[in-house]
């Protein structure tokens with residue numbers, strides 16, 4: 341079985357969010373890059389668990405980005421991927437990224453393709469669905485567990501207000517979230533091994549974006565909290581009713 | 588024409604769809620075109636009544652197999668329907684299902700996508716849609732360059748607009764690929780409004796000390812008719828079920844009212860709730876970071892403040 345895990349880089353969750361060049365570019369100054377938590381904690385670790393059960397599984401990692409993604413790809417290899425492919429394309433538009441990944445996916449004929457639920461910077465959650473259309477392959481979003489039973493796979497996914505269980509066959513694309521697996525920390529052996537694992541760089545071919553970011557804005561700060569005396573809850577109820585008009 | 592996807596679950600139209608239709612109708616007006624809705628499968632609701640949210644027509648692909656959601660299959664049917672009907676903008680609610688099909692529809696129509704729009708597009712020069720990025724810490728204005736556009740609308744960002752009018756219902760023949768996914772079980776949390784659809788949410792953190800203390804929070808939620816949520820450490824310690832965990836790694840919500848009790852307001856927690864319209868923070872530490880993101884704050888001990896707030900709400904309801 342061959343698994344492709346899509347790995348993206350995002351700013352550490354505590355990064356300061358600021359913009360430069362007339363608010364047209366994210367300020368990367370001083371930003372610590374991490375593997376997108378959904379990709380690391382859930383998809384990658386799930387793939388590793390499958391390999392631990394069945395050593396014939398191979399795990400390929402793919403990332404679309406510049407050379408500055410290599411440290412996070414090495415970390416992903418240290419956690420347990422077999423080899424990695426970096427598609428050299430800075431394409432910020434999801435469609436460009438999805439097309440590049442689809443080309444890799446076609447070539448590798450993978451049984452399972454994992455993405456994270458969303459990247460924590462652009463919060464689109466689009467790549468899995470786009471891959472499904474580009475590869476004409478079934479897609480299960482928001483997967484919370486996966487079990488193999490023969491050639492079938494049993495997947496649970498989050499739905500609004502609950503959970504659904506379904507049976508599917510491979511090949512399939514999943515977006516992974518909490519529940520799929522537990523976060524792990526790379527060990528020394530993994531870190532050493534990662535140094536010699538293959539990291540292939542291929543040139544991107546997609547240049548045509550469907551969308552462009554014109555500018556960023558930061559939300560206007562809250563006008564300041566209105567403090568209500570803890571002994572006067574009638575006043576809070578009045579404000580919620582008459583001022584905020586939410587109850 | 589602006590085409591709006593109606594999301595259904597168990598043959599009931601999801602609330603998020605009404606907001607998507609309201610958004611699509613406002614956009615259609617702005618563009619000087621019509622707003623029409625698209626339903627896959629069948630529902631118990633009265634389809635003509637959708638007219639009151641601003642859709643003039645409802646196109647129905649009356650295929651019972653489509654009552655089971657399959658992201659790939661639904662996306663192919665929506666894309667073919669959009670082509671057959673000549674839609675130029677396709678609108679989805681940015682809920683779990685909408686998120687899962689809008690991008691695939693974009694691919695099939697060679698259409699640019701903005702996922703998670705939080706306002707109507709600016710269409711005076713080009714077509715620019717604003718969306719939240721960095722988990723609500725910023726907005727991006729995105730120009731869609733393609734002739735056909737796909738937008739998914741963040742829940743509770745536009746609101747449901749109810750007017751007058753009825754829609755006409757039109758059957759639409761579209762071939763659906765066979766689903767390769769078999770749904771074997773569905774577990775719903777009985778009788779509760781799903782958190783993502785809730786307009787009022789009461790949420791608790793580690794400040795409540797233990798699961799045995801949740802009674803005061805549940806009483807408050809009951810007095811308001813609110814759904815309940817929690818911070819990550821609370822669900823990680825199994826004080827509350829996992830589906831209540833909100834934040835960066837949990838569910839992202841945008842209710843009208845979010846009451847946070849004994850939650851410090853870590854940035855990863857705020858990422859899931861900072862799109863709420865009104866935030867009330869109850870915390871005994873006046874330095875808790877959550878107060879900076881709050882509209883109303885009460886500095887005090889939750890074990891005294893929360894029951895007092897519940898009593899004040901019940902009193903106000905009784906006198907109304």
Ligand SMILES: Cc1cc2nc3c(=O)[nH]c(=O)nc-3n(C[C@H](O)[C@H](O)[C@H](O)COP(=O)(O)OP(=O)(O)OC[C@H]3O[C@@H](n4cnc5c(N)ncnc54)[C@H](O)[C@@H]3O)c2cc1C
Pocket residue numbers: 353377791792793794795817818819820821832833834835836837848849850851852853854855856859869870871872875887888889890
């Ligand atoms: C990558 C990453 C992702 C994360 N994702 C999430 C996420 O999705 N959601 C999330 O919630 N967290 C997330 N976290 C964790 C987050 O950083 C915080 O640790 C967490 O939100 C803290 O939870 P808390 O506020 O309940 O607990 P605490 O930080 O311990 O705060 C408890 C609060 O209760 C107050 N308090 C105590 N006693 C009382 C009392 N009697 N009355 C009133 N107030 C009282 C205290 O003053 C304090 O402010 C994430 C962390 C990381 C690193």
Ligand SMILES: Nc1ncnc2c1ncn2[C@@H]1O[C@H](COP(=O)(O)O)[C@@H](O)[C@H]1O
Pocket residue numbers: 346347348349376378379402403404405434437441454455456457458459462463464465466467468
């Ligand atoms: N540049 C990228 N390279 C590889 N995978 C990506 C990239 N961007 C996004 N992904 C994958 O797609 C998922 C959803 O991303 P997004 O649609 O951008 O929110 C992420 O969790 C990753 O698994």
